[in-house]
Amino acid sequence: MRVLIVDDEPLVRIGLKSAIRWEAGGMEIVGEAADGEEAMKLILERKPDAIILDIKMPKKDGLEVLAEMKKIGIEAKVIILSSFDDFTLVKKAMKLGASDYFHKPGMNEFEIESALQKIKEEMESHRHAADDVLNRSPHAKDVILRAWLHENTEGIRQTRLKEGNMYVLLFSIKKYAQVVKRYTKDNAAILPNTISNILSELLSKEKEVEFVQIEDNLFAVFVSHSEIKSMQASFAHVNDIVYLISSSLKRFVNIDTVFGVSDIFQTYDEGKQAAAQAKQALERKFYHPSDPLFYYQNRNEEMEASLEQVNHYIVAMKNGLKEEKYDEFALNLAEWEQYLQNKECMNEKDVHKIYQGLLFMMEDGEEYLENGNLLEEIEDFNELSSYYHARFNEKLEARISQKNKEYSPLIRNIMQYIETHYKENISLKSLGDHFHVSANYISRLFKQEVNRGLFDYINEIRIEKAKELLKDYRYKIYEVAELVGFNSQVHFAIVFHKYVGMAPKEYRKEKV
Incomplete structure (x- = not known):
């Protein structure tokens, strides 16, 4: 699989190139770009299968690149990289067709590699779909149905589904992680095989119903009613199928299920959209864990407005942690959670990422x-x-408790010394010579009392001083680095990103 990396931060590009097992994973980097205009040229020239795309860049940002790709019909899969509080922009990117996203402060190579491998597997599955249909393999129908969910209608007429009063039903197993513990690793396939066998038996007499397993804990049931003109009768039939499946799985396998049902649609071409509707409906189980069934509701305009408010809470929580105003952080956290429960405007995956980002900070x-x-x-x-x-x-x-802790005289003196001399080249040896104690003793005592390494503490002091200087445009970034004690702008950028969660130039744009 051919991958293009697009980010205006050289350190991020270097990190991605060096951390991911490209060759071992059957992937190759076909280019890298530092801005949106350069990215579009390389996309047209090198035709990547997947793109890792920064959302904030000069000349053209990530949203503009996505919009242009969509306009001219480029189908490469896109993984978005964003800052922690770019949530509104991320959702716009997902609407423009991005496959996934990661917050830069908390991303790691394993998650990104996993996302790339998932894209690679989907591509290979679609590539072989036509061959599977022609060969009529035992799993050909499954391949056709999965491909249909991704807007590939080839072979769909060979299934039992016909156009007219169609629905997509998605269901998952409640408390899935606990359910799978009933089976040993050697018998892991028993549960999905059992479910498939039960569904085959239950639905064998249905004229226009198909099903397929999509993921470990996600199954799709497709229903059409070409001979039933009444929407009410079609809807009633769908509810009968939901009840039949859920009650049977409870009876035979002792598992509870939850369903998401799409809106009604009429043609094969609408299958992908209907699947997205069913998924959106199913995601509501996150806020209503006791309910067994959810129907799609179109709330796009309301969601847009809600996400703006969500972004406000995210920024406020982030600033509360940065500025150590923990009462404000707690207040905004409580308001954000109450808002989510009222509006249900974030799915489970996105809520996880926000919580993880806060914990990361x-x-x-x-x-x-x-x-x-x-x-x-x-x-x-x-x-x-x-x-x-x-x-x-x-x-x-x-x-x-660490902030309020009483330190020994030596550690207090060292802290005062660092506060005054942070611009200088401070080392354990220089501190040992100055305070007439061994360097090892200082290192051990500082870690014991302050609960962090000496140089971690020095970097925190330097970065706090740098944040103040960055608000003054009279200083260039390399000058700020020197003024707070860094010999290299690159080293300064790495340390700044670690402690603040963004590059120095991004911080300057946000705060000034």
């Missing part, structure tokens, strides 16, 4: 994705909120 990137197995078992908003509140409280209490 509290932990300086350490232990960012720990307890991943526990998180997999959390399926509803209230449980997720409780989990992260416990983590937030733990981290903030540690911060506050």
Whole structure:
């Protein structure tokens, strides 16, 4: 698979090129661009299959690139990179066809590599769809139905589905992580095979119904009513099928299901849109974990307005953590969560990312994705909120107690020295010579009392000073780096991004 990297930060491009196993994963980098105009030239020239695209760039931003790609019919898959508080822009990018997104401060190579591999697998699946149909393999119908969800109608007429009063039903298993624990690793295929066998038997007498498994915990059922003209009768039939499947799976396998149902549609060409509607309906289970069935509701205009308010809360929470105003952070966190429960304007995946981003800011990137197995078992908003509140409280209490801690005379003197001499080249040896103690003793005592490394603390002081200087346009960025004690602008940019979550020039644009 051919991949193009587009980001105006050289360090991000270098990081992506060096961290991901490109060749081993069957991928190659066909170019890189630092702005939107250069990106469009390379897209047209080198025809990448996938693009890693920054959302904020000079000349043309990521949204403009996506819009132009859509206008001229370029079908390359796009993964968006964004700053933590670009949520409104990210949603616009997803509407323009982006496949996924990652926040720069919290992204890691494993997640990006996984997203690229998923795109690669989808491409290979679509590429072989026509051959599978011609060869009439045992799984040809599954291939046709999965391809139809991605707007490929080739072969769909060979299924039992006919145009007229059609629906897409998506369903998943409740408490899936707990259900799969019933099976050993060697018997992992038993559950999906059992579900498929039960569905085959239940739906065998239906004239115009098909089903296919899409993911580990996502199944699709397609229903058409070419001979039934009444929409009311079609809708009633869909509800009968939902009840038949859910009650049977509960009876035979002891699992609970939740369904999302699309709006009614009439032609094969509308299949992809209907699947998106069913998915949007199913995602409401995150806020209503007890409900077994959700119907699609068109709320696009309301959602646009809601996302603006969501972005406001995200920025406020982020600033509260940056400025150590924890009461303000807690207030905005509570208001954001209440707003989500009222509006249901963010899906489960996006809410996870916001919580993880906030935790990332509290932990300086350490232990960012720990307890991943526990998180997999959390399926509803209230449980997720409780989990992260416990983590937030733990981290903030540690911060506050550390801030109020009484330090030994030596450590207080070292802190005062750093506050005055942060511009200079401070080393453990120079501090040892100045305070007449061993360098190892300073390192050990500082870590013990301050709960962080000496140089981590020095960098925090330098970055706080840099943030003030960046607000003054009289200083160029390399001058700011020198004024706070960095010998290299590149090193300054790396450290600044680690502590602030964005590049120095982005911070300057945001704050001035």
